[in-house]
Amino acid sequence: MGETFYIFKDGELRRKDNNIIIESLEGEKKNLKAEVAEEIYLFGEISMNTKLLNYLSQLKIILHVFNYYGFYSGSFYPRESNVSGYLLVNQVRKYDNSEERLRIAKEILKAASYNIYRNLRYYNGRGTDLANPMREIQSLTNRLDLCTSISELMGTEGNIRKTYYSSWNLIFKEELFDKRVKRPPDNMVNSLLSFTNSLIYTTVLSEIYKTQLNPTISFLHQPGAKRFSLCLDIAEIFKPLIGERMIFSLINKNQITEDDFDRDSNCLYLKDSAKRTILMEYDKRLKRTILHRDLGREVSYKYLIRLECYKLIKDIIGEKEYSGFKIWW
Amino acid sequence: MKKITGMMIYYYFVCHRKLWFFNNDLTMEHNSELVSIGKLIDETSYSREKKNILIEENINIDFIKDWKVIHEVKKSRKIEKASEWQLKYYLFLLKEKGIEIEKGILDYPLLRKREEVFLSDEDINKLKEVIKSIEEILGEKRPPQMTKKQICNKCAYYELCHI
Numbered sequence: 001m002g003e004t005f006y007i008f009k010d011g012e013l014r015r016k017d018n019n020i021i022i023e024s025l026e027g028e029k030k031n032l033k034a035e036v037a038e039e040i041y042l043f044g045e046i047s048m049n050t051k052l053l054n055y056l057s058q059l060k061i062i063l064h065v066f067n068y069y070g071f072y073s074g075s076f077y078p079r080e081s082n083v084s085g086y087l088l089v090n091q092v093r094k095y096d097n098s099e100e101r102l103r104i105a106k107e108i109l110k111a112a113s114y115n116i117y118r119n120l121r122y123y124n125g126r127g128t129d130l131a132n133p134m135r136e137i138q139s140l141t142n143r144l145d146l147c148t149s150i151s152e153l154m155g156t157e158g159n160i161r162k163t164y165y166s167s168w169n170l171i172f173k174e175e176l177f178d179k180r181v182k183r184p185p186d187n188m189v190n191s192l193l194s195f196t197n198s199l200i201y202t203t204v205l206s207e208i209y210k211t212q213l214n215p216t217i218s219f220l221h222q223p224g225a226k227r228f229s230l231c232l233d234i235a236e237i238f239k240p241l242i243g244e245r246m247i248f249s250l251i252n253k254n255q256i257t258e259d260d261f262d263r264d265s266n267c268l269y270l271k272d273s274a275k276r277t278i279l280m281e282y283d284k285r286l287k288r289t290i291l292h293r294d295l296g297r298e299v300s301y302k303y304l305i306r307l308e309c310y311k312l313i314k315d316i317i318g319e320k321e322y323s324g325f326k327i328w329w
Numbered sequence: 330m331k332k333i334t335g336m337m338i339y340y341y342f343v344c345h346r347k348l349w350f351f352n353n354d355l356t357m358e359h360n361s362e363l364v365s366i367g368k369l370i371d372e373t374s375y376s377r378e379k380k381n382i383l384i385e386e387n388i389n390i391d392f393i394k395d396w397k398v399i400h401e402v403k404k405s406r407k408i409e410k411a412s413e414w415q416l417k418y419y420l421f422l423l424k425e426k427g428i429e430i431e432k433g434i435l436d437y438p439l440l441r442k443r444e445e446v447f448l449s450d451e452d453i454n455k456l457k458e459v460i461k462s463i464e465e466i467l468g469e470k471r472p473p474q475m476t477k478k479q480i481c482n483k484c485a486y487y488e489l490c491h492i
Binding site for chain 1: 353354355360470491
């Protein structure tokens with residue numbers, strides 16, 4: 001698997017011979033090992049030129065850009081090189097068939113809510129009483145099966161998330177989280193959620209890029225809703241495992257506290273040092289491996305995302321019905 | 330119908346599923362380290378020869394010596410039978426065009442070995458059958474069923490097949 005580089009420094013990113021180097025304002029140079037690089041995340045203020053972009057495109061390296069506040073701005077997504085007209089036509093057909101679309105969307109949410117349930121079960125086994133939200137989420141999950149439209153599914157999902165979020169203060173053992181607020185987030189937990197969700201989104205995008213799936217055609221979310229909506233679909237499944245578990249651990253271990261935010265910004269602005277802590281932890285989690293039951297191989301959490309893409313491909317070509325990833329260990 | 334390429338013949342003898350996926354542009358090779366190594370071997374070996382002779386878009390011969398001997402470069406002998414047929418197919422196509430090639434040679438630069446390949450009348454008949462069979466596989470709406478083989482473990486499609 002290729003490497004991911006996270007760049008916080010301000011400076012210049014450029015092609016130097018057959019390499020990519022970052023030169024900071026102080027003149028410090030670092031080689032990004034172009035041969036093995038797969039993704040580059042930019043958090044600092046970086047200047048670059050088309051020569052670099054052309055080179056990135058040639059090597060199929062994705063560049064994700066975050067703004068000053070740590071919000072995701074966008075990606076430089078090199079020319080699609082894995083294209084299959086055959087798959088695209090069938091992906092669109094799947095989407096266009098309301099029964100099929102509903103089946104896949106349901107499967108995505110069932111997996112996502114199961115993973116949410118597992119997070120609660122984990123903390124429930126560690127001395128926090130979460131029996132009530134667990135029960136509630138279970139019954140809401142069962143209700144997913146009865147939904148007959150995407151909007152109904154979305155409504156039920158909203159309720160699952162609401163129940164889930166309402167139990168977070170029990171996990172933190174502190175009143176940190178009231179309710180999910182976006183655009184802009186209004187407290188520490190909301191800011192963390194926004195930040196990690198955008199990281200997961202970019203990771204999913206990078207994995208979809210390596211397959212022939214088209215990232216704009218989604219099943220649960222409305223396609224092309226100003227974003228690569230298939231990323232949102234797949235991210236739904238992995239947010240509990242990769243993002244939310246990380247948030248619980250970061251807060252409970254005091255790795256991130258309110259001091260890591262700029263208070264005057266109403267906890268909107270995450271300090272650089274905190275972003276670094278989160279990214280190190282995030283990267284570590286993506287690299288974490290488990291023995292995959294069906295494959296009989298060690299796979300990383302990040303690779304689980306790619307496998308999800310493969311399962312969707314197999315459903316789209318009519319080979320095997322998609323079943324969403326559920327935490328099994 | 331697409332023209333039958335040397336790659337298709339090769340895949341036919343390796344795995345019918347792989348052939349089907351490949352033909353529908355569901356390629357996985359870009360994720361495979363082994364494939365990158367193969368590519369590197371192709372680029373770095375026999376640099377004095379005139380390489381990659383494209384004939385009518387469907388066959389890409391690694392290199393030709395005096396229009397008498399054609400060469401195909403491979404990394405290992407693990408799937409030698411498929412490589413032989415790929416080369417035989419080249420010999421067959423050239424023969425149909427009236428170009429009489431003496432023989433084919435499979436080169437294994439890493440092993441420092443080579444293997445000679447000839448085209449018999451029997452082979453020609455077999456190739457005609459294979460071509461028909463390939464056309465049938467490619468016409469299928471779904472990929473052929475999986476059969477677990479030893480080589481699956483090193484295949485770039487392993488995860489796609491087994492998930």
